[in-house]
Amino acid sequence: MSKGASSIGSGGGGTIYEYRVAALDLVGLLCGVPVPGLDVVPDSVCLQKANVFPLDDVVVLNRQGPYDLAVQRQVKRTLEIASSSEPWRKTIQQCLASLEAFGDEIDADRHRIGVTASGPSTGLEALRDLAASATAQKSVADFLQELPRLGQSYHRVWKHLTQTVSALLVDSDESPPEHELVQSSAYRIARRLVVQIEPAEQISPRYPALCAALQERVLHADSRVGAAGVFRMVEELAQAWGPRGGSIDAAMLRNRLRAQGVALRGDPPARSAGVVHQRIEPQGAETLTLATHVQTVTSRPSHSAWSEVIGKLKPSDALRLEVHPAVDADADSGALGALPPYIARPDGVDGRLRRAVAQSAGGSRLVIVVGESSTGKTRACWEAVRAELSSWRIVHPLAPDRPAALLRALQDDALEPRTVLWLNEAQLYLLAKDYIAQVSAALQSLLTDSQRGPVLVLGTMWPTYWDHLDDDPADGDELDVGMGAAHQLVDLAITIRMPPAFHARDLAQAAAVVASDPRLRLARSHATGGRITQFLAGAPHLVRRYEQSDGAARAILHAAMDARRCGHGPLLTEGFLRTAAEGYIDEATWHNLDENWFTSSLAELLKPRRKLPGPLTQYRPRPGEPPLDSPLYQLADILHENSRTTRKGKPPASSLWAAAATHSRTDADMRELAQAARSHQAVDCEALYLRAASGGDVSLLPWFVRRLIGLGQFQRAEGLIEDRCLSGLLLGELSAAVGLAGQYGNSERLARRAFDVSGDRHGHRRLAHHLLTLGMRRDAARVYSWAADHGDPTAARWLVGYHEAQGDRLTAERLAYAALLQHGSPAALLALAQSRIVSGGDTEATRLCQVIADHGHADALVTCARERSDHGDHVAALCFYRAATAVEHPKALEWMSWHCDGQGAHQRAEDLAHAAAARGNSHALHGLAHLRFAHSRLQDAERLNRAAAQAGSLSAREWLARRSLPA
Secondary structure, rough: OOOOOOOHHEEEEOOOOHHHHHHHHHHHHHHHOOOOOOOOOOOEEEEEOOOOOOOOOOOEEOOOOOEEEEEEEEEEOOOOOOOHHHHHHHHHHHHHHHHHHHHHHHHHEEEEEEEEEOOHHHHHHHHHHHHHHHHHHHOOOHHHHHHOOOOHHHHHHHHHHHHHHHHHHHHOOOOOHHHHHHHHHHHHHHHHEEEEEEEOOOOOHHHHHHHHHHHHHHEEEOOOOHHHHHHHHHHOOOOOHHOOOEEEEEEHHHHHHOOOOOOOOOOOOOOOOOOOOOOEEEOHHHEEEEEHHHHOOOEEEEEEEEEEEEEHOOOHHHHOOOOOOOOOOOOOOHHOOOOOOOOOHHHHHHHHHHHHHHHHHHEEEEEEEEEOOOOHHHHHHHHHHHHHOOEEEEEEEEOOHHHHHHHHHHHHOOOOOOOOEEEEOOOHHHHHHHHHHHHHHHHHHHHHHHHOOOOOEEEEOHHHHHEEEEEOOOOHHHHHOHHHHHHHHHHEEEEEEEEOOOOHHHHHOOOHHHHOOOOHHHHHHHHOOOOOHHOOOOOHHHHHHHHOOOOOHHHHHHHHHHHHHHOOOOOHHHHHHHHHHHHHOHHHHHOOOOOHHHHHHHHHHHEEEOOOOOOOOOOOOOOOOOOOOOOOOEEEEEHHHHHHOOOOOOOOHHHHHHHHHOOOOOOHHHHOOOOOHHHHHOOOHHHHHHHHHHHHOOOOOHHHHHHHHHHHHHHHHHHHHOOOOOOHHHHHHHHHHHHHHHHHHHHHHHHHHHHHHOOOOOHHOOOHHHHHHOHHHHHHHHHHHHHOOOOOOHHHHHHHHHHHHOOOOOHHHHHHHHHHHOOOHOOOOOOHHHHHHHHHOHHHHHHHOOOOOOOOOOOHHHHHHHHHHHHHHHHHHHHHHHHHHHOOOOHHHHHHHHHHHOOHHHHHHHHHHHHHHHHHOHHHHHHHHHHHHHOOOOOHHHHHHHHHHHHHHHHHHHHHHHHOOOO
């Protein structure tokens, strides 16, 4: 196979079969064409989504309409249809699980289930035809009547299907299932089953058409990569993304293809370089570009991003890049450098890191060094860029806050080529909740735009943060917003894992280096388990200072620790620490403190020892940064990391929430702590929730109101809803809770208020239901009467049933007509029609159904007809379908067509099917053709399928193509 060719196109192996199949749907998504089983263009494809979809290999979705459309599909290289086959058994088990999870959507034909395999083709073709026959029948009873006429191969497939379903139902219930349940479950699977046969060793039948669509719709005329090469790239992306269980949209595909040099239609033209790279060749030096030495005013980063040529930096500048200062050895420090000599990191980390750094000269890269606090990540990065990229510039975005400074450095292409973008503690840039999507997209744009490179984005990160960034977010995770962009960025990253300690052999090899510096000798003799860098960074010393602290100093540290682990940024104001610390001081200590307790305790925590900073350090702005209004303090990294374990599960003091409401440095910090308060179910921080809501976090107040309702604080909840003009839905929920508490008058008042504010009907429905459970039917009828007069279809339906059961048929009909004519709801009239059918009043039911259809509610008739048909109530279904057919509803025409054909009215059936096709429902003709084919009327089947294909039916075209018949 030639380089760049697709295994799908060539028929060869190489890529896992499952991902080759997924690539077909991904290319369909990219081209904007329908995929098998989904009659509309998909907007996303999910791979390995077992946590959501039982059939999880490939899930194709369209979420653009009023409800989601989905095809969830299992992919097997081979699938033998036999009850003894384990792959077959597992596939049917997953189909049953899909019925359990998505039964309503599957029955309504909004979700479909599918299998894709390469063979054996005979069994798969029989399964496919059996599924088409089941789709054409109105019920399981009709299908079982049709089955004897289908042939022996269909019988064999149905037998294996029902036997497998029966065995699986026995396994789940430990008792033999009823025969009707087995037949019904097997029929529900078959009628929504999409069977695809994709060869494993030959060209896919879909491949040529998709290649043509790629050329016509996606690839730019100047693209050097052809359709076959793009297919291969998409296969590799599917294989890379699949194990992560990701959701992929067209934008993600376009971004990744663009990053691999594919020119796509709709992309902006390539920009000219902002700086002319004129080559100069100084004597005794490597060839450099003029842009390395010259920065224009327009391209110079702002003062918030420190920028300098790396080769001009002094060792002391490493401290400005946040390399930890080393512990004092109590020796003559005047002769020592700012940093101790460098010891090569364990496990070949330096070699891998420096290769990755050096390779960025050939193209932009993102390199992340992942390791625990104080393991030497930042120092290793410093040594790598000094050794490999000394002629490049380095930019360190830091103030006023890191993500904002980073975005400012990236805006307007201010970051010139041959620059290292230094992102120490990269989680502060990539996981800042308000910036996730924006920062990730900006960095991805930088890395994938060849006109802006080469650049190196070099960052460090703790493992817990990296794992959070690399994994799918947990349910309810507030960081979920924007994580799709973050996942795309992570896919571009080269990660280097930093071991937590040196091995004995590493230290033995570095004995001469260790002996040359008293700080290293001290660390070698006192560090446990080879943790040299942690000792140099003062980690044991800082932990010991924390453990030996007490009283107010310990309270200040606990306040800082809890603030950081709850999401506050690294910079804490003095007012925040003072207010928060008050809640961490016990009563006995509090009464013994003097007036200067905070000032003296803070000074003690700031005091350096052995030339190492204290547990807290004061932040100082860089030259050119705006002055601070008040002092800012930072908690030592090692204490922050330790607190994530030592204080895990300990609830923060309520004073922390008070401090967040009044003294948070930024709105982002305040919102993070408000979300933390929410996760701790805190209710004594109303001021914080109100401020966060005013700052844009609109989800907090509704949650807080619901929390108050759950605690029975009804007046407080009502006051918040009214004062803050919150949604009337909350008033409805409050009304329901008040009613359940027995306050019926207040509940009814709140229900009416909820309706007046937002039209919410939840409150009075719950109140009426509760009254009914208590046997208070007259009170419930009063509540429902008011609701029905105000357009509630549920209330009207209940009242109609109530009066009909009382024998007051005239009142029931009057209420049903009022609901339809005054409020546009046919639900009550439909329920009344169904009730009349049950009581034998077919003529009256037909009259009522015709009124519904004449008033534009044929959709409701069809929906109700499907429901009744699925429950075996064919008399009611026929009544509803007939009324909808009278106004030429496409689905009703389809059903009546098949019904007439079954009754022998063949010409009438064709007329109805053609009428349905004329109104956009080509499946009516295809389904009728299948019925004729099942009865061996082959010419009729071919003629009708040809008409269906001309009307746009993909299934009919496929049927004709399988038999080599022209469309």
